[in-house]
Amino acid sequence: MITIDDKIVRLAAEAEAELAERFKAxxxxxxxxxxxxxxxxxxxxxxxxxxxxxxxxxxxxxGREALDRIYAQVFGAEAALVRHNIVNGTHCLxxxxxxxxxxxxxxxxxxxxxxxxxxEVIGISGGGIGSLREFGVKYEQVDLLDGKPxxxxxxxxxxxxxKAVIIQRSKGYDWRDSVGVDGIGEIIAAVRQxxxxxxxxxxxxxxxxxxxxxxxxxxxxxxxGSLIKNPGGGLAQTGGYLAGKAKYVxxxxxxxxxxxxGAECGATLGQNRFMYQGLFMAPHAVxxxxxxxxxxxxxxxxxxxxxxxRPADSRxxxxxxxxxxxxxxxxxxxxxxxxASPVDSYALPLPWDMPGYRHQVIMAAGTFVSGASIxxxxxxxxxxxxxxxxxxxxxYESAKIAVMHGASExxx
Ligand SMILES: *Cc1c(COP(=O)(O)O)cnc(C)c1O
Numbered sequence: 362m363i364t365i366d367d368k369i370v371r372l373a374a375e376a377e378a379e380l381a382e383r384f385k386a387x388x389x390x391x392x393x394x395x396x397x398x399x400x401x402x403x404x405x406x407x408x409x410x411x412x413x414x415x416x417x418x419x420x421x422x423x424g425r426e427a428l429d430r431i432y433a434q435v436f437g438a439e440a441a442l443v444r445h446n447i448v449n450g451t452h453c454l455x456x457x458x459x460x461x462x463x464x465x466x467x468x469x470x471x472x473x474x475x476x477x478x479x480x481e482v483i484g485i486s487g488g489g490i491g492s493l494r495e496f497g498v499k500y501e502q503v504d505l506l507d508g509k510p511x512x513x514x515x516x517x518x519x520x521x522x523x524k525a526v527i528i529q530r531s532k533g534y535d536w537r538d539s540v541g542v543d544g545i546g547e548i549i550a551a552v553r554q555x556x557x558x559x560x561x562x563x564x565x566x567x568x569x570x571x572x573x574x575x576x577x578x579x580x581x582x583x584x585x586g587s588l589i590k591n592p593g594g595g596l597a598q599t600g601g602y603l604a605g606k607a608k609y610v611x612x613x614x615x616x617x618x619x620x621x622x623g624a625e626c627g628a629t630l631g632q633n634r635f636m637y638q639g640l641f642m643a644p645h646a647v648x649x650x651x652x653x654x655x656x657x658x659x660x661x662x663x664x665x666x667x668x669x670x671r672p673a674d675s676r677x678x679x680x681x682x683x684x685x686x687x688x689x690x691x692x693x694x695x696x697x698x699x700x701a702s703p704v705d706s707y708a709l710p711l712p713w714d715m716p717g718y719r720h721q722v723i724m725a726a727g728t729f730v731s732g733a734s735i736x737x738x739x740x741x742x743x744x745x746x747x748x749x750x751x752x753x754x755x756x757y758e759s760a761k762i763a764v765m766h767g768a769s770e771x772x773x
Contacts, residue, residue: 531566660764
């Protein structure tokens with residue numbers, strides 16, 4: 362039963378009143394991005410033939426080729442690679458890293474430790490089999506300073522051996538600020554000041570369409586993300602994309618399939634329509650999610666929890682972090698979010714050893730596409746200070762109901 366406490370109804374109304382201006386800005390961004398996406402569809406003459414499934418080698422799959430061009434246009438990039446058989450964001454980031462780095466090169470992370478699942482890819486943790494480290498790629502890191510990129514330290518850390526830097530836009534599972542597109546541009550400019558040919562790779566997961574520009578428009582070489590997050594608009598069933606400079610997208614295509622084949626093969630098996638329609642829906646879906654995140658922050662802050670970002674802050678990703686400071690409350694909130702989801706509402710999420718993560722993770726994802734976090738989801742590594750990361754919501758209303766239900770549970 363969805364139950365909403367009267368007090369939460371009041372707090373939600375207060376939060377929405379506080380957020381009126383912010384919501385207008387979010388709508389304005391959605392309008393701008395929708396126009397960009399629609400124009401790319403029109404310029405590339407999308408027709409129903411683009412959705413025809415191919416099998417086997419997938420030669421001359423016009424739908425696949427046009428979608429690559431559409432992503433490139435939307436991201437203001439020279440080229441893009443969009444594939445349903447990139448299994449998730451981690452795989453997509455691994456493609457970018459292995460595409461660019463060679464034995465003896467150094468990868469420099471400039472926004473602190475990268476997302477948890479990249480540790481095994483890089484070889485920071487895990488057995489190291491198949492990792493960059495096993496291939497002789499070195500790793501160095503510049504930590505954030507008070508949660509923000511440390512530009513001076515980044516300049517000092519870029520040396521002749523640094524082939525590539527990785528910049529993470531979103532906070533991931535950390536209590537830190539997300540780095541906006543302007544901030545990413547500053548980092549890239551600083552890196553290029555020291556070593557102009559450094560390959561700048563951006564982990565764009567959760568960031569797409571939250572702002573009017575993307576990191577590709579501030580000189581990033583390769584920008585990477587998952588299609589079951591923002592750009593898949595809730596309809597893409599699986600997949601990932603890379604967008605950026607043509608040279609690096611080609612190297613990524615060679616890594617994703619193999620040298621000589623690159624982007625020219627790959628049957629789409631009927632996935633195109635979901636990827637096209639998902640991209641079409643994405644600016645709106647992202648706006649719904651950003652509003653839901655802000656509302657969640659507004660309600661939880663009024664209940665006395667520390668939240669990041671603050672409700673009316675401008676945002677660069679769809680994540681709302683809430684510090685519970687208490688394991689039981691954290692778990693109860695996440696379970697309540699699951700119980701107010703359209704799919705698997707009867708399931709009770711419990712902490713588990715999720716592949717690729719160091720701590721146990723609890724995850725509410727009552728989603729149509731398994732684990733899709735552009736749909737409402739809430740997850741947390743089980744470690745102090747017990748921070749919940751809530752994101753997504755295909756409709757503002759459904760996310761609002763779930764958040765109000767979750768907050769009501771905390772009052773019990
Ligand atoms: C989701 C995410 C990833 C990739 O995770 P997958 O679950 O493999 O898609 C990488 N970086 C960040 C910041 C993310 O949010």
